[in-house]
Amino acid sequence: MPYVNPQYLHFADALPLxxxxxxxxxxxxxxxxxxxxxxxxxxxLVCHALNASHHVAGEYEGQSKSQGWWxxxxxxxxxxxxxxxxxxxxxxxxxxxxxTGPMHPNPDTGKVYGPDFPVVTVEDWVDAQxxxxxxxxxxxxxxxxxxxxxxxxxxxxxxxxxxxVRHAVVIASAPNLTAENIAFNEVxxxxxxxxxxxxxxxxxxxxTVPKRGLRIARMIGHITYLSDDVMNERFGxxxxxxxxxxxxxxxxxxxxRYSTQDxxxxxxxxxxxxxxxxAEYFDANTYLLITRVLDYxxxxxxxxxxxxxxxxxxxxxxxxxxxxxxxxxxxxxxxEIVKALLDNKRDVTYAEIDTPHGHDAFLLDDARYHGVVxxxxxxxxxxxxx
Amino acid sequence: MTSFIDPTQQAIAEWIPPGSRVLxxxxxxxxxxxHLQEARGCSGYGVEIAxxxxxxxVRRGVQVIQANLDEGLSMFEDASFDVVLxxxxxxxxxxxxxxxxxxxxxxxxxxxxxxxxGHWPNRWSVLRGRMPVTPRLPYSWYDTPNIRFGTHADLSxxxxxxxxxxxxxxxxxxxxxxxxxxxxxxxxxxxxxxx
Numbered sequence: 001m002p003y004v005n006p007q008y009l010h011f012a013d014a015l016p017l018x019x020x021x022x023x024x025x026x027x028x029x030x031x032x033x034x035x036x037x038x039x040x041x042x043x044x045l046v047c048h049a050l051n052a053s054h055h056v057a058g059e060y061e062g063q064s065k066s067q068g069w070w071x072x073x074x075x076x077x078x079x080x081x082x083x084x085x086x087x088x089x090x091x092x093x094x095x096x097x098x099x100t101g102p103m104h105p106n107p108d109t110g111k112v113y114g115p116d117f118p119v120v121t122v123e124d125w126v127d128a129q130x131x132x133x134x135x136x137x138x139x140x141x142x143x144x145x146x147x148x149x150x151x152x153x154x155x156x157x158x159x160x161x162x163x164x165v166r167h168a169v170v171i172a173s174a175p176n177l178t179a180e181n182i183a184f185n186e187v188x189x190x191x192x193x194x195x196x197x198x199x200x201x202x203x204x205x206x207x208t209v210p211k212r213g214l215r216i217a218r219m220i221g222h223i224t225y226l227s228d229d230v231m232n233e234r235f236g237x238x239x240x241x242x243x244x245x246x247x248x249x250x251x252x253x254x255x256x257r258y259s260t261q262d263x264x265x266x267x268x269x270x271x272x273x274x275x276x277x278x279a280e281y282f283d284a285n286t287y288l289l290i291t292r293v294l295d296y297x298x299x300x301x302x303x304x305x306x307x308x309x310x311x312x313x314x315x316x317x318x319x320x321x322x323x324x325x326x327x328x329x330x331x332x333x334x335x336e337i338v339k340a341l342l343d344n345k346r347d348v349t350y351a352e353i354d355t356p357h358g359h360d361a362f363l364l365d366d367a368r369y370h371g372v373v374x375x376x377x378x379x380x381x382x383x384x385x386x
Numbered sequence: 387m388t389s390f391i392d393p394t395q396q397a398i399a400e401w402i403p404p405g406s407r408v409l410x411x412x413x414x415x416x417x418x419x420x421h422l423q424e425a426r427g428c429s430g431y432g433v434e435i436a437x438x439x440x441x442x443x444v445r446r447g448v449q450v451i452q453a454n455l456d457e458g459l460s461m462f463e464d465a466s467f468d469v470v471l472x473x474x475x476x477x478x479x480x481x482x483x484x485x486x487x488x489x490x491x492x493x494x495x496x497x498x499x500x501x502x503x504g505h506w507p508n509r510w511s512v513l514r515g516r517m518p519v520t521p522r523l524p525y526s527w528y529d530t531p532n533i534r535f536g537t538h539a540d541l542s543x544x545x546x547x548x549x550x551x552x553x554x555x556x557x558x559x560x561x562x563x564x565x566x567x568x569x570x571x572x573x574x575x576x577x578x579x580x581x
Contacts, residue, residue: 350453
């Protein structure tokens with residue numbers, strides 16, 4: 001794949017939001033891979049999850065290790081084959097990776113939005129994405145694809161713009177969050193807002209970053225993305241080598257430092273590393289916003305909680321994929337989507353991939369998972385241009 | 387392109403009204419459903435547990451739901467299919483009786499086909515003191531995936547016990563329908579059932 005470049009589009013028309021607020025003007029950052037065909041029928045929109053961006057596949061020139069977050073899935077000859085499809089990755093409003101977000105100035109005041117960036121929803125994001133497609137001259141998506149929060153966007157596409165989506169691929173997702181999920185999000189948010197460097201969200205003006213809060217938010221998130229088995233396999237009860245080596249006595253006699261401050265177990269070291277890395281690049285206000293996006297998503301809520309009623313509008317063909325060890329978005333939640341589609345006699349294929357990797361599996365290589373997605377997109381490709 | 391199906395499936399396909407909505411329980415590689423879609427204008431879904439079969443279904447363009455039939459059919463509403471097929475699955479299931487009831491709950495008609503252990507070569511084998519190994523039952527007793535061993539006559543008794551209505555039943559041998567002494571003369575037993 002040749003090097004890729006992010007592109008920016010400015011939207012001067014206001015975007016009305018579910019909350020009643022309005023984004024008066026905004027920029028969207030996006031990338032494209034492959035070529036749009038003559039009848040503009042081969043576009044595939046990839047929706048990102050919590051901490052990802054428009055950078056789905058490929059690398060940036062002169063930047064090593066700049067591979068897109070779904071580079072194993074999207075590219076020439078890959079399951080979503082960019083030799084066939086024109087793939088679009090878009091960064092959602094409110095994010096911190098290029099599209100208008102809390103770090104940008106509010107056109108009404110000229111000051112940085114900070115904590116005043118309006119609360120956005122999955123539906124708002126889909127509306128913004130639809131406008132991007134309008135600008136690109138794409139009326140109908142061959143497919144909309146996403147994992148986790150991205151899967152929620154894919155599902156919402158089929159409800160908000162049913163006539164504009166031929167296929168929806170919903171991976172490791174759910175029709176709404178459980179109370180347990182919302183609880184995890186709340187712990188993450190409290191970690192951030194109680195960080196002394198948060199300053200009520202105005203930390204840009206104070207020249208600080210609530211890194212402690214971000215670290216803890218990421219640590220708890222990370223725990224929920226893995227499975228118990230994977231964590232045990234990778235880390236178990238292993239102590240850091242340094243502790244064992246530095247101990248004055250043989251490790252079998254005094255294996256612990258008996259410290260509550262230091263890192264002793266490998267898993268602690270790993271979580272702190274992940275937390276530190278995250279706190280370096282992610283914006284705290286964005287984290288607060290996006291976890292709320294997750295909390296709010298519930299297309300059935302307007303239908304008295306009846307998902308079957310809610311999905312009646314969906315006419316797309318669906319591929320739903322879940323992973324057996326994903327306890328954050330368990331197969332049970334995917335089966336709720338499948339059942340609602342079956343109730344409506346919609347075309348749906350459901351693959352429940354038996355993998356040890358937990359929620360993170362949707363980002364990883366797995367021959368069965370990628371095989372199903374590849375086979376599905378081959379079928380989609382066979383119908384192009386007809 | 388016509389999907390290849392074996393003579394037994396061919397005989398069963400003849401029973402399925404064109405244009406039916408079909409649920410194929412244990413649909414395997416999806417060949418039967420693909421055939422029904424292409425040759426008889428049917429629609430519907432397969433249910434399958436094995437990864438490689440699910441993949442093959444997707445390749446064929448057959449809608450497939452990956453699920454374990456032993457966990458039931460709660461995903462499907464009552465009478466939501468014209469025909470529910472259960473070809474060579476019942477003998478693999480722990481909850482065969484529950485599944486038989488479920489088959490006719492979600493389908494207006496259930497078609498159940500299973501290997502007939504009453505077929506004469508099987509009886510002959512048992513008479514000689516050995517468990518049967520035949521083209522229809524190619525497994526040795528110690529490595530068979532079949533955990534239920536029933537005859538054509540047995541299924542009739544189970545169906546009645548479940549309060550099901552037997553619309554029709556016959557045997558199939560070498561792709562031919564067997565109506566005389568199917569319990570003795572056919573390697574496959576087929577029932578058409580309703581509630």
